[in-house]
Amino acid sequence: MIIAKQLQRSFKRPGASRLKAKSEQYVHAVKSVSFSAQDGRITGLLGPNGAGKSTTLRMLATLIKPESGSATIDGHNVATDVLQVRNHLGFMPHNAGIYPRLTARENIHYYARLCGLDRKNSKQRTGELIEQLEMLTFADRRANGFSQGQKTKVALARALVHRPQTIMLDEPTNGLDVMATRGLREIIRNLAVQGHCILFSSHIMQEVAALCDHIAIITDGTVVMEDSLNGILQHTGQHDLEDAFVHATQSLSNEGIAGDNE
Amino acid sequence: MSMFIVMFKEIIDNLRDRQTVFYALLFGPVLLPLLIGGSLVASFKQMTIDFDEVTTLSVVNANKAPTLIEFLYSKNIDTKEAPENVELSVREGESLVVLEISDDYAHALRNGTPAPLTLHVNNSDKDSTKAARRINAVLNVYEQTISSLRLQHRGIDPTTFDSLNIIQNDVSNEGANGQLLASILPFLFIMSMVMGGFYLAIDATAGERERQSLEPLLSLPLSRTSVVMGKYAATVCFVLLSSVLTAISIYTLFRFFPMEIMGGQVRFDGPSVTRAFLLASPLIPFISAMLITISAITRSTKQAQTYLGILMVIPMAPFFLLQFFNIRSSTASMPLPMLSQYQLLESAVLGDTIPWLHVVLSVTGTLIATAILLFVAAKLYQREKLLD
Known part of the structure; x- marks a missing residue:
């Protein structure tokens, strides 16, 4: 389970002059992100490119620290309880990032060992995942010439290797063909059925609509709405998620203008 | 771990x-x-000459200077007849160096005047230069031997002409x-x-x-x-x-x-x-x-x-x-x-x-x-x- 409260994070603008005002030196990548993702559910973090999805996931994955706000993964604080969070979390960043000179099996085995499994258990767990994710045909080939779908499977297997309760996937369907996307959706659904908490980030409406039980809409570093698909449609009075998304993001910018006028 | x-x-x-x-x-x-x-x-x-190594030198008019040839032989230098065109042969690298003994060599030597010798060398070829250095060194020794014999013959101590005795003492280990x-x-x-x-x-x-x-x-x-x-x-x-x-x-x-x-x-x-x-x-x-x-x-x-x-x-x-x-x-x-x-x-x-x-x-x-x-x-x- 993930609970994020008022997460905030800014970055120094590359090449920003120190002479400029502080607000101009920094980019506010994440301004106010609050949402929750329950166990046994697929939660979608939906937002356009540059909305702050990846930064949010990185904060949750303890890779960067939030400036303010807090978040917990299965009850462990991401800012203070780093190792416990990592133990409970499987994170698949948006680039597969697998080692091309290692085989699929070696890639997974390496992560298993790093997660503290001994040699025997690592081997066993790697075998399990290879079977579970249907990777037998390419498991012992070097990752060099893998297709995007194969790479994604290896990366997903690595994220699952230490049996984390919570799983975060950053735009996992990027670059996948229809069949691979379908296969991946199936895997993600199964994981949710097994009781895992799944956080799934994407900028593709149809994908989120098809897969997610719960949706948090993020734009310009802020989560503007969080509900089930039906809840969001009802709340915005729209018929599909795309219109609802536009409505939700516009209401934010209207509020912003109203705020400026005050 | x-x-x-x-x-x-x-x-x-x-x-x-x-x-x-x-x-x-x-x-x-x-x-x-x-x-x-x-x-x-x-x-x-390239820099080091091995004086013990036996080498062969092409000589023109070897018969005019039997003593010199014998001296060269004693210094591990065998001699052979030089080819027809001496300069071409040195330039082409067929012979590294050629020693030419002039026709009046024996005559000049007998009269106590400088005896002409020509050493044909190709300075653009490292091997030729190296061979020439070795021959020159040997010829120098021969010249000194003759000089001191001549001086002694005239009753002069050859060391009179050695005004300095320079000893280089290399104290480095290597x-x-x-x-x-x-x-x-x-x-x-x-x-x-x-x-x-x-x-x-x-x-x-x-x-x-x-x-x-x-x-x-x-x-x-x-x-x-x-x-x-x-x-x-x-x-x-x-x-x-x-x-x-x-x-x-x-x-x-x-x-x-x-x-x-x-x-x-x-x-x-x-x-x-x-x-x-x-x-x-x-x-x-x-x-x-x-x-x-x-x-x-x-x-x-x-x-x-x-x-x-x-x-x-x-x-x-x-x-x-x-x-x-x-x-x-x-x-x-x-x-x-x-x-x-x-x-x-x-x-x-x-x-x-x-x-x-x-x-x-x-x-x-x-x-x-x-x-x-x-x-x-x-x-x-x-x-x-x-x-x-």
């Missing part, structure tokens, strides 16, 4: 990379010693050749260490950032320090392997080099090379730390190669420094990594005694520098910017 898992993975991963393996196992340990050592020995051979060769040894060791770890260090740090495999790695339940130390340990293994191979190849290669032309004292026997390797060994952790730290700053393998390419000047700097300025080994130069090893390794193969204080200072200085670099590397890995 996770440090060793990272280490083994990096080693296996990089053993599958042809470029890394080529530089670590072939370039530094084998090609570099062959190239540098081989060309040095070739040039020494010849200049040996000195140069000795300074090559640390250069070879250090270069092969750098080349050995170079590509692994780049691949394990900058390469990992470039492949974007660092982000998932750092989100695993292990500390970043053990990640960077694992990568460091893998680099150490490659550098160690590379330097051991270099020691073996230096030992093997110099078996085939003629020792007498290197100026006596310089030794590349088992104990000397082992001593040199041990004195150089603190550089293994130092150079590895340097490689890891520099490439940890960089974002891409290309950037890392550029930075480390500039850094390659550092292993070469002491070599040139010591060539141009004669810096003596002292307690002040010993704590400096690289410089101290250059001096110590030179002494090791020259057979000089090395004070224990110098060894202790060198090891301590190098290890302290290593610790500082590693601390910096660990700090660099804590930065959030690492994932940008």
Whole structure:
């Protein structure tokens, strides 16, 4: 389970002059992100490119620290309880990032060992995942010439290797063909059925609509709405998620203008 | 524990990379010693004349000077009839040099006037020049013998004409050749260490950032320090392997080099090379730390190669420094990594005694520098910017 409260994070603008005002030196990548993702559910973090999805996931994955706000993964604080969070979390960043000179099996085995499994258990767990994710045909080939779908499977297997309760996937369907996307959706659904908490980030409406039980809409570093698909449609009075998304993001910018006028 | 898992993975991963393996196992340990050592020995051979070696000289009019021919024979120079066109034959390289005895040689010699001899030489050909130097040297001796005989014949002490008696007393332990060769040894060791770890260090740090495999790695339940130390340990293994191979190849290669032309004292026997390797060994952790730290700053393998390419000047700097300025080994130069090893390794193969204080200072200085670099590397890995 993930609970994020008022997460905030800014970055120094590359090449920003120190002479400029502080607000101009920094980019506010994440301004106010609050949402929750329950166990046994697929939660979608939906937002356009540059909305702050990846930064949010990185904060949750303890890779960067939030400036303010807090978040917990299965009850462990991401800012203070780093190792416990990592133990409970499987994170698949948006680039597969697998080692091309290692085989699929070696890639997974390496992560298993790093997660503290001994040699025997690592081997066993790697075998399990290879079977579970249907990777037998390419498991012992070097990752060099893998297709995007194969790479994604290896990366997903690595994220699952230490049996984390919570799983975060950053735009996992990027670059996948229809069949691979379908296969991946199936895997993600199964994981949710097994009781895992799944956080799934994407900028593709149809994908989120098809897969997610719960949706948090993020734009310009802020989560503007969080509900089930039906809840969001009802709340915005729209018929599909795309219109609802536009409505939700516009209401934010209207509020912003109203705020400026005050 | 996770440090060793990272280490083994990096080693296996990089053993599958042809470029890394080529530089670590072939370039530094084998090609570099062959190239540098081989060309040095070739040039020494060029400079050194072996007067004991029997050679054959083409002579025109050999029958006019039987005594000279006999003298040449006594100096290991056989003679044969010169070809028809002397100048062409020398220019074309058929004969290295040709000695031409003029028709009135015997007449001039009898009358006590300078007897004309012509030595045909091709100065654009190194072998011809070298052969001419040998003949000239022998002819000089012959000339002096005749001169002193003539003087004695006229009742004059030949030493009257030797106004100065210059004795050059070379107090160095070894010849200049040996000195140069000795300074090559640390250069070879250090270069092969750098080349050995170079590509692994780049691949394990900058390469990992470039492949974007660092982000998932750092989100695993292990500390970043053990990640960077694992990568460091893998680099150490490659550098160690590379330097051991270099020691073996230096030992093997110099078996085939003629020792007498290197100026006596310089030794590349088992104990000397082992001593040199041990004195150089603190550089293994130092150079590895340097490689890891520099490439940890960089974002891409290309950037890392550029930075480390500039850094390659550092292993070469002491070599040139010591060539141009004669810096003596002292307690002040010993704590400096690289410089101290250059001096110590030179002494090791020259057979000089090395004070224990110098060894202790060198090891301590190098290890302290290593610790500082590693601390910096660990700090660099804590930065959030690492994932940008």
